[in-house]
Amino acid sequence: MAKIKAEPFAFPVKHDELALIVIDMQRDFAEPGGFGASLGNDVSRITRIVPDVKRLIQGFRNAGLPVIHTMECHRPDLSDLPPAKRDRGNPALRIGDEGPMGRILISGEPGTAILPELAPLKGEVVIEKPGKGAFYATDLGTVLRQRGIRQLVFAGVTTEVCVQTTMREANDRGYECLLAEEATESYFPEFKAAAIAMIRAQGAIVGWTAHVDDILESIA
Numbered sequence: 554m555a556k557i558k559a560e561p562f563a564f565p566v567k568h569d570e571l572a573l574i575v576i577d578m579q580r581d582f583a584e585p586g587g588f589g590a591s592l593g594n595d596v597s598r599i600t601r602i603v604p605d606v607k608r609l610i611q612g613f614r615n616a617g618l619p620v621i622h623t624m625e626c627h628r629p630d631l632s633d634l635p636p637a638k639r640d641r642g643n644p645a646l647r648i649g650d651e652g653p654m655g656r657i658l659i660s661g662e663p664g665t666a667i668l669p670e671l672a673p674l675k676g677e678v679v680i681e682k683p684g685k686g687a688f689y690a691t692d693l694g695t696v697l698r699q700r701g702i703r704q705l706v707f708a709g710v711t712t713e714v715c716v717q718t719t720m721r722e723a724n725d726r727g728y729e730c731l732l733a734e735e736a737t738e739s740y741f742p743e744f745k746a747a748a749i750a751m752i753r754a755q756g757a758i759v760g761w762t763a764h765v766d767d768i769l770e771s772i773a
C-alpha cells in the first residue's frame with residue numbers, strides 16, 4: 554500500500570478514493586474589508602498561504618484527482634443564518650451587512666468569492682455552507698459517496714474553525730483525513746499549532762497532518 558509521510562504515522566493513501574477539499578479561501582477571510590477583518594483579525598496571515606494552496610490544487614488537477622471547494626456563505630434573505638451566529642461577538646460588520654466588497658458572507662457577493670488565484674475550474678464541485686463544518690446542511694456527503702471518495706486532504710482557512718470542524722465531521726463519518734500543514738492558516742498562530750497537535754494526537758484521533766511537498770510527491 555502506498556503511503557504519504559505524515560504525523561503521527563504514515564498515511565495509507567488510496568489514490569482512487571482521494572480528493573482535495575479546499576475550505577473557504579474566500580476574499581471575506583483574506584482581504585481588508587471582509588468578514589475576517591471585521592472581527593479584528595490580521596488577514597495578511599491568510600494571504601501568505603495562497604502559493605502553497607495553489608500548488609496543492611495544481612498537483613491534484615495534474616493527477617486527475619478531484620478538487621472540492623467550500624464557501625462559508627448565506628442566502629441573501631438570511632433565512633439560513635441563525636440569530637445566534639449573526640449576533641455573536643461585536644464585529645464592525647455583521648453577516649449580511651453592506652461592506653466595501655458587498656454584503657458580508659452572502660452568496661454571490663464579490664467579497665464572498667473564492668480568491669481569484671484559487672478559483673474553481675469549471676466542473677469542480679463548490680459547496681456553499683451556512684455553518685463552520687462543510688457537512689452541516691449541505692450535500693457534501695452525497696457528492697463524496699457518488700464519487701467513491703473515502704480519503705480527504707484538507708487545505709484552507711481557518712485551521713481551528715472551519716477546517717478543524719469539517720475534519721471532525723468527516724472523521725466521524727468514516728473518512729480518513731489528512732491536513733496539509735503549509736496550506737492551512739489561522740489568524741492566531743498558536744491556534745494553528747494547537748489544532749495540528751490535537752488533530753494528530755492519540756494516534757491520529759481526528760486525522761493525520763503532512764507537508765505539502767510530501768502530499769504532492771505521492772500523487773505526482
Ligand code: TIU
Nearest residue numbers: 577625710711714715716
Ligand atoms: N473566524 C474564523 O476564524 N473563521 C471563520 O469564521 N470561518 C472559517 O474558518 N472559514
